[in-house]
Amino acid sequence: xxxxxxxxxxxxxxxxxxxxxxxxxxxxxxxxxxxxxxxxxxxxxxxxxxxxxxxxxxxxxxxxxxxxxxxxxxxxxxxxxxxxxxxxxxxxxxxxxxxxxxxxxxxxxxxxxxxxxxxxxxxxxxxxxxxxxxxxxxxxxxxxxxxxxxxxxxxxxxxxxxxxxxxxxxxxxxxxxxxxxxxxxxxxxxxxxxxxxxxxxxxxxxxxxxxxxxxxxxxxxxxxxxxxxxxxxxxxxxxxxxxxxxxxxxxxxxxxxxxxxxxx
Numbered sequence: 455x456x457x458x459x460x461x462x463x464x465x466x467x468x469x470x471x472x473x474x475x476x477x478x479x480x481x482x483x484x485x486x487x488x489x490x491x492x493x494x495x496x497x498x499x500x501x502x503x504x505x506x507x508x509x510x511x512x513x514x515x516x517x518x519x520x521x522x523x524x525x526x527x528x529x530x531x532x533x534x535x536x537x538x539x540x541x542x543x544x545x546x547x548x549x550x551x552x553x554x555x556x557x558x559x560x561x562x563x564x565x566x567x568x569x570x571x572x573x574x575x576x577x578x579x580x581x582x583x584x585x586x587x588x589x590x591x592x593x594x595x596x597x598x599x600x601x602x603x604x605x606x607x608x609x610x611x612x613x614x615x616x617x618x619x620x621x622x623x624x625x626x627x628x629x630x631x632x633x634x635x636x637x638x639x640x641x642x643x644x645x646x647x648x649x650x651x652x653x654x655x656x657x658x659x660x661x662x663x664x665x666x667x668x669x670x671x672x673x674x675x676x677x678x679x680x681x682x683x684x685x686x687x688x689x690x691x692x693x694x695x696x697x698x699x700x701x702x703x704x705x706x707x708x709x710x711x712x713x714x715x716x717x718x
Contacts, residue, residue: 461501465628473504481531499528504594506533513710517694518703522559526684529691537700541572542682543579544668545709546607554580554587554655555632558664559682559693573657575685580655582716588648589655590633591626592663597643598627604659616647621653628669630656680705683713690714 455646461470461564474491477500481491492496494500499520506529514533517525518618527528542559545552547594556576560567573589591608596599598609608627615624632639633653672679680702684692690713 457646459501460494461498470501471509473501476506477532480624483676492661499525500532501531503528503691506691507686512693512714513611513707514689515694515707515710517696518698519696521696522693529689531678533687533691534687535573535686536688537571537686538566539571540686541575541596543576543685544664544679544681545683546668546671547678549682550652551654552585553653553662555668556655556685557661558658558668559684560661562661564660566607566610569608569657569659570614572685573615573624573646574610574619576655576657577624579683579685582713585654587623587655588651588653589622589624589657590628590653591624591647591657591659592630592633593627593659594629596628596632597646599632608659623648626657627659655691678705680709690717 459466471492474488474495478486478488478491486494486629495504501518502511502516506514514529516529540560541557554576557564557572561572561664561710564572569591573591577587577589591663593605593608594607598605605627608633609650612624612626615622626633628639628643628646632643633656636650636652639646639648668679669718670675682693682695683706690710692710692713694703698706700707
């Protein structure tokens with residue numbers, strides 16, 4: 455059977471107070487009073503995040519009726535991050551298999567260090583889905599053909615990843631058509647570490663390019679997109695798009711369940 459909880463009902467008062475006390479102890483030196491904590495536990499976002507933190511739930515999903523920052527705030531305060539930053543991963547389901555897009559939701563203009571960490575977060579997430587990550591770092595140029603600050607940043611990330619993670623299959627900077635076309639890439643760039651391998655993970659240089667790309671795909675093609683999968687939290691926490699459809703919610707619940715299972 456499925457238990458449905460209405461946090462505002464009278465019978466939930468004791469549980470609200472229990473969670474409020476725990477939350478108050480977490481945040482009392484960050485400006486929260488006990489009365490404020492009790493009011494906040496009438497909010498589904500805060501109550502749900504507390505359920506996850508107290509092992510009364512395995513997964514936290516939110517965002518259908520709230521903005522992304524508003525939905526992310528309660529789990530960030532209560533669950534917290536396991537890495538230095540967070541990132542959003544979208545899964546694009548194609549006839550040739552899934553392609554993973556990152557970062558699509560959080561980091562507006564990532565630094566060199568941010569891109570390095572986003573790539574590792576994405577690679578580990580793809581591995582959790584039982585797939586070996588083959589990664590291309592995207593740009594508007596190929597392998598130094600245009601030398602500006604943004605492309606130099608991507609090149610430095612690639613150089614560092616090749617040095618520190620030599621077994622990771624990754625290369626760039628690279629235009630999207632070369633990343634996704636094996637024969638074209640092999641013909642023009644035979645020196646690439648990816649050679650004729652099929653890329654399944656795309657790392658975008660900034661939030662604009664990643665977010666715009668998957669939204670165009672959603673509207674103009676018949677591929678299915680799933681996500682965003684939130685990377686970098688201590689537990690299985692995922693924030694849906696505002697006004698997500700029923701199928702998008704079901705897909706995300708399935709992905710989040712797999713995520714929670716793999717973490718355990």
